Amino acid sequence: MKVKVLTIFPELFPGFLGHSLTGKALDEGKWTLQTVNIRDYAFDKHGSVDDTPAGGGAGMVMRPDVLGAALKAHYTGGRLINMSPRGRPLTQKLVRKLAMEDELTFICSRFEGIDERVLEAFGAEDISIGDYVLTGGEQAAQILLDAVVRLLPGVLGNADSASEESFENFLLEYPQYTKPQLWQGRAVPAVLLSGHHQNIKNWRLAQSKQVTEARRPDLWKKYLDSEKNLV
Numbered sequence: 001m002k003v004k005v006l007t008i009f010p011e012l013f014p015g016f017l018g019h020s021l022t023g024k025a026l027d028e029g030k031w032t033l034q035t036v037n038i039r040d041y042a043f044d045k046h047g048s049v050d051d052t053p054a055g056g057g058a059g060m061v062m063r064p065d066v067l068g069a070a071l072k073a074h075y076t077g078g079r080l081i082n083m084s085p086r087g088r089p090l091t092q093k094l095v096r097k098l099a100m101e102d103e104l105t106f107i108c109s110r111f112e113g114i115d116e117r118v119l120e121a122f123g124a125e126d127i128s129i130g131d132y133v134l135t136g137g138e139q140a141a142q143i144l145l146d147a148v149v150r151l152l153p154g155v156l157g158n159a160d161s162a163s164e165e166s167f168e169n170f171l172l173e174y175p176q177y178t179k180p181q182l183w184q185g186r187a188v189p190a191v192l193l194s195g196h197h198q199n200i201k202n203w204r205l206a207q208s209k210q211v212t213e214a215r216r217p218d219l220w221k222k223y224l225d226s227e228k229n230l231v
């Protein structure tokens, strides 16, 4: 997968994506990363990329002419993603779709965001990583990319490890335990040490259901609906 990122802080990349599984995948060429400094496309000698909002109000807005020039030079097709709290919420389902693309281009902005006209002109889609506000799109793009890159072929060591995780089948994951068997008076649940695979599976499913119902009524409802459709 080919990834391009337009930003005024190219030095923030690859950031944590350069470490661990995503970093190894980058070294191995399972994905490539190109950053573009939007400031290189500024017209004035100060390298201005933004200006005051039309209609007044706080903050600064990225200019369409500067970002447009950067996009014209570097956007060569595929999905064009603008990280924004106004966007479509990022879910594991969307992550799986994005992981099947050959090329993703990200626009990362700061301040109040971007002049809407340039987003329209290039057909950018807005994606949000959650209902809270960050200082910049770079953090959001890295989180999205972290979730996508781990699903690329050959990135996760164990091919199974993605299929039983939280959000697959609308359930959160069951709790995990490791050694020692007894820690500060707390024992690993006996069923996990039984070696009885069906019992372990049943216990994990029951735990998943319990935690999903308690913590995420929205997911729990989707799970119950999906079960209904199976009958």
Ligand code: SAH
Pocket: 082, 083, 084, 085, 086, 108, 109, 110, 111, 112, 113, 114, 127, 128, 129, 130, 131, 132, 133, 134, 135, 136, 137, 138, 140
């Ligand atoms: N005034 C804007 C928020 C600007 S935050 C509003 O109310 O919608 C500055 C930048 O950080 C945004 O342009 C976006 O690129 C990024 N950002 C902030 N929160 C985000 C989120 N939840 N998801 C994705 N990007 C986000």
